[in-house]
Amino acid sequence: MLLIESCISIAAVVVAIAVPRIGSGWFEACERTFARLAQRRSLAILVVGLGALAARAALLPILPIPKPGGFDDFGYLLLADTFAHGRLTNPTHPMWVHFESFHIIWQPTYTAKFYPAQGLIMAVGQLTLGHPFWGVWLSIGIMCAAICWMLQGWLPPGWALLGGFLAAIRLGTVSYWADSYWGGAVAATGGALVLGALPRIKQSQRLRDALLMGLGFAIIANSRPYEGLFFGLPVAGALLAWLLGKEWPSPARTGTSAPSHSPREKRIATPLNPLVGEQGIGGRWRHIGAPLLMTLLLTGCAMGYYFWRTTGNPLKAPYMVNESTYNPAPYFPWQSPETLPVYRHAVFRTYYLGAPLAHYEQTRTIGGVVGALANVPLTTGTLYLGVVLTLPLLMALGTVPFGFSWRDIGPDTRFLLVVCGAVMAGSTVAIKGAWFLPHYAAPITSAILALVLKAMRRVRQLEWSGRAAGAFITRAVPLICLLMLALRAGAGPLHIPLPGVWPAGGIPSWCSPGHHNMARASTLERLSQYPGGQLVIVRYAPDHEICYHEFVYNEADVDRAKVVWARDMGAAKNAELINYFKDRHVWLLEPDQDPPRLSPYPFEESPAKARSDSAERKPLSSRPSGPVSNAPSGTS
Numbered sequence: 001m002l003l004i005e006s007c008i009s010i011a012a013v014v015v016a017i018a019v020p021r022i023g024s025g026w027f028e029a030c031e032r033t034f035a036r037l038a039q040r041r042s043l044a045i046l047v048v049g050l051g052a053l054a055a056r057a058a059l060l061p062i063l064p065i066p067k068p069g070g071f072d073d074f075g076y077l078l079l080a081d082t083f084a085h086g087r088l089t090n091p092t093h094p095m096w097v098h099f100e101s102f103h104i105i106w107q108p109t110y111t112a113k114f115y116p117a118q119g120l121i122m123a124v125g126q127l128t129l130g131h132p133f134w135g136v137w138l139s140i141g142i143m144c145a146a147i148c149w150m151l152q153g154w155l156p157p158g159w160a161l162l163g164g165f166l167a168a169i170r171l172g173t174v175s176y177w178a179d180s181y182w183g184g185a186v187a188a189t190g191g192a193l194v195l196g197a198l199p200r201i202k203q204s205q206r207l208r209d210a211l212l213m214g215l216g217f218a219i220i221a222n223s224r225p226y227e228g229l230f231f232g233l234p235v236a237g238a239l240l241a242w243l244l245g246k247e248w249p250s251p252a253r254t255g256t257s258a259p260s261h262s263p264r265e266k267r268i269a270t271p272l273n274p275l276v277g278e279q280g281i282g283g284r285w286r287h288i289g290a291p292l293l294m295t296l297l298l299t300g301c302a303m304g305y306y307f308w309r310t311t312g313n314p315l316k317a318p319y320m321v322n323e324s325t326y327n328p329a330p331y332f333p334w335q336s337p338e339t340l341p342v343y344r345h346a347v348f349r350t351y352y353l354g355a356p357l358a359h360y361e362q363t364r365t366i367g368g369v370v371g372a373l374a375n376v377p378l379t380t381g382t383l384y385l386g387v388v389l390t391l392p393l394l395m396a397l398g399t400v401p402f403g404f405s406w407r408d409i410g411p412d413t414r415f416l417l418v419v420c421g422a423v424m425a426g427s428t429v430a431i432k433g434a435w436f437l438p439h440y441a442a443p444i445t446s447a448i449l450a451l452v453l454k455a456m457r458r459v460r461q462l463e464w465s466g467r468a469a470g471a472f473i474t475r476a477v478p479l480i481c482l483l484m485l486a487l488r489a490g491a492g493p494l495h496i497p498l499p500g501v502w503p504a505g506g507i508p509s510w511c512s513p514g515h516h517n518m519a520r521a522s523t524l525e526r527l528s529q530y531p532g533g534q535l536v537i538v539r540y541a542p543d544h545e546i547c548y549h550e551f552v553y554n555e556a557d558v559d560r561a562k563v564v565w566a567r568d569m570g571a572a573k574n575a576e577l578i579n580y581f582k583d584r585h586v587w588l589l590e591p592d593q594d595p596p597r598l599s600p601y602p603f604e605e606s607p608a609k610a611r612s613d614s615a616e617r618k619p620l621s622s623r624p625s626g627p628v629s630n631a632p633s634g635t636s
Helices: 001-017 024-039 039-058 070-086 116-130 133-152 157-171 187-204 207-221 225-242 281-311 318-326 347-352 355-363 366-384 386-398 410-429 431-435 438-460 469-489 520-528 573-582
Strands: 533-536 561-569 586-591 597-600
Touching: 001 386, 001 469, 024 039, 024 157, 039 133, 039 157, 070 116, 070 431, 116 133, 116 187, 133 157, 133 187, 133 438, 157 386, 157 438, 157 469, 187 207, 187 225, 187 438, 207 225, 207 281, 225 281, 225 410, 225 438, 347 355, 347 586, 355 366, 366 386, 366 410, 366 438, 386 438, 386 469, 410 438, 438 469, 520 533
Parallel strands: 533 561, 533 586
Antiparallel strands: 586 597
16 A cells, blocks of 8 residues: 555656646636635534544445454443443452453552543443444544644635545544544544634634633543643643733744734734734733633543542542553653562563563663654654655655745744644653554644645645646645545455554554454354353463453453453462352353364362363354354353
């Protein structure tokens, strides 16, 4: 796919130079229709959001509801199940040591380590449409609509509408944001609300824009708080300067959607330097500052309450509890490793004494620092831009004259660059820079698209031998995106190789398939067909691949779950668990066999209990996957 996208992009440049007027009549007709829709701004936002939802729904035959595969998937599913049951967290199970798993805490309560925003939208999907995936689906539509709204504050309406559709095509259809539970769209929505509210606040000083900015900050704080801190610093600086009566220098009109003003005005309105009314500093604080601060205060109180309910401390997030319980690697390279935790299961020791500590040691070397500096922008560009959206950025840079300086860049563009740079710098400083994942940068999604669109506007003015080559390039970019989406949808019949499965397959592109633990999903599906409750004791081989082949995850209400997953802890400990779940069928799963082997638990291993009917039961793999009547009878 990367090779195809590169070839098509190069071909577009060649055509732009050779025959830039090709298809101009058709393009102009489309642009006129596009412009009419874009002028109706509310309708344009609605169309973008619904279009994103329709596109992802249309792809369900080839990209069905994803099966969880990674630690993050299961963690967010636990949050969604917890919230859907009307609880903020769950009580610690008396047999919790058998159920320990990655990114999950059991003390003082049972919940996932993640912040709650992604789980909340997934809970909405579970409650309204019957599955958490539909919450992910809704978040995609909301994100694309929010990005279109944000861009309307920074660019002319037509370009804003184009940006919304580009977000839907590149992030809302086949990316892992739309094909897993890892998240991304929620934090991107928060970032779009903040950046979209900023120019509107300065232009109109409306209460609703202050509240929308506060909502955006609340979403980021509850989805990507670390990156949100660096995202918020330049925004807070710009807003504070405006509240104090300062103005941003603005050498020229940027062509944004700022409201028009009298020709007598000598100053020029831009998103960062609007021409406001007669409101003074007091009015700005009253209409904007106070409501925004109140929204942030309420957000802080709500987060403190959530932390108190989950960890017993209003200043300690579940994330912090999980890290202190299991992970000895510090967050920053200048910190010292923590005391080695007590691990009850070999897989925890193998994992936490492996990759996290290795990344920590790596970031303390010059090579590791260089690698983190390269990894963050490379990973971000691969997902958010790809080849086709990088093309206008490179061409715009190619038009920069010799001696071009930072001050020659428009204030709006400088601000967006500072926001993006701050988030990337913050990610590079932390140890996570060594294994940076694209959704960490989700708050700057709309800023990245705004920079791409600004580059496209500049490229559109380019000429080659007196011919409008730049216009063809800007027209070709969305067309290439649509073509690549069609090729991705038909990759199977067309025998087009896809990128490696993410995250095990390296840096994800916009179309990298996510990892789905199909072995666990098929096992769960078959066990769910049998009458009564099922208990699965999972026994890993010593060389078990941990990261994307974990089986031991449970629902929010463990005792009422149809299938309960537990770790093998030896005959005596297993007997305690089996006695607790005395009314369940008990199975032994060996996932590292080829194929994974699920068989009745061998009770002769347990000195506490024996089963007279265990010899009569055959491994599940030898039974037909037919109706429930084929299931074993009796009790465990």
